[in-house]
Amino acid sequence: MATDLDGTALRGDGSVSPRTVAAFARVEDSGAVLVFVTGRPPRWMSGVAGIVRHRGLAICANGALIYDLHTERIVESHLIAVEVLEQVVAQLRANVPGLAFSVEYEGGFAHESDYLLGGWDSRAVGGLRVGTSTLTSRPCAKLLAFHPSMNPDALQMAVCDMVGHLVTPTHSSGKGLIEMSAHGVTKATALAALAEQHGIDRSQIVAFGDMPNDLPMLSWAGTSYAVANAHADVLAAVDHVTAANDDDGVALVLEELYR
Structure with missing residues (x-):
């Protein structure tokens, strides 16, 4: 079960x-x-x-x-490799203005300074506040991209079109938050x-x-x-x-x- x-x-x-x-x-x-x-x-x-x-x-x-x-x-x-992580973040950043990123590592969480989910802010989610280069500096279990106003279904479709060949995007929160795992995971x-x-x-x-x-x-x-x-x-x-x-x-x- x-x-x-x-x-x-x-x-x-x-x-x-x-x-x-x-x-x-x-x-x-x-x-x-x-x-x-x-x-x-x-x-x-x-x-x-x-x-x-x-x-x-x-x-x-x-x-x-x-x-x-x-x-x-x-x-x-099953982790997202550094080179894939860098490519995905760069591609999404260039094509979807307003996105902010965070990552779940095997042993912790890190996020950009503007990664805020309404009341679910950095104090609630914990983790380190870092720059993008640090965020993508080691393999991670999950890459998250948050947009403050986009519909999650529409955002997922856009992310799939752009980077679906590199990672597996999905969503689960009802917010404009896309969760990406390694491709095929x-x-x-x-x-x-x-x-x-x-x-x-x-x-x-x-x-x-x-x-x-x-x-x-x-x-x-x-x-x-x-x-x-x-x-x-x-x-x-x-x-x-x-x-x-x-x-x-x-x-x-x-x-x-x-x-």
Whole structure:
């Protein structure tokens, strides 16, 4: 069983309801493999790790990092190379005025001085404030580009047209924030590799999501669910729709599947 976190298994305030915690326990108690597949970096996973008693693995940064919840260590990474990072930033900067950039490294976060997401500013996201040359000086798990006014779907289309041959762009926040992984790296590729390691066929996998960054995973999984609050493209792509994240939609399904 694979589930996205923010907007899917987590409530709007970022909490996990007691009902969902109990549903996750049902999955684990049945002997099934529970995998969190998230855009979050590992540094935002400690609270979630505690919920599942620090067992299992999480796919983080949209497939770029595999994180061991027991040891709280990264065990596998698929990074954007420096030369690609430099090329992507230069191409986007030249063609989309107003963009600001940040990066998630394996072990930290850095951002340009004008990288501000409304109330989600540098104090909230943490990390180092650096210049562009420093930002692109080492490989990273995820490159983020923020535009204060562009529609996220339109921005993603533009980014795909310009640099989709170099990186894999997606979005998940509802803001003009594009998340880029190494070319070909998605939640689906990471989940497929993990399933192969465990001898699990894709037909056995049930996946939950809500945003465009979940689409590759949902398309790949044997059975796919969207929560009712999901992006329109996700609602159109899945096999089933459950209740919204604030109404414990994931737990509702898991209670039926793992009685």
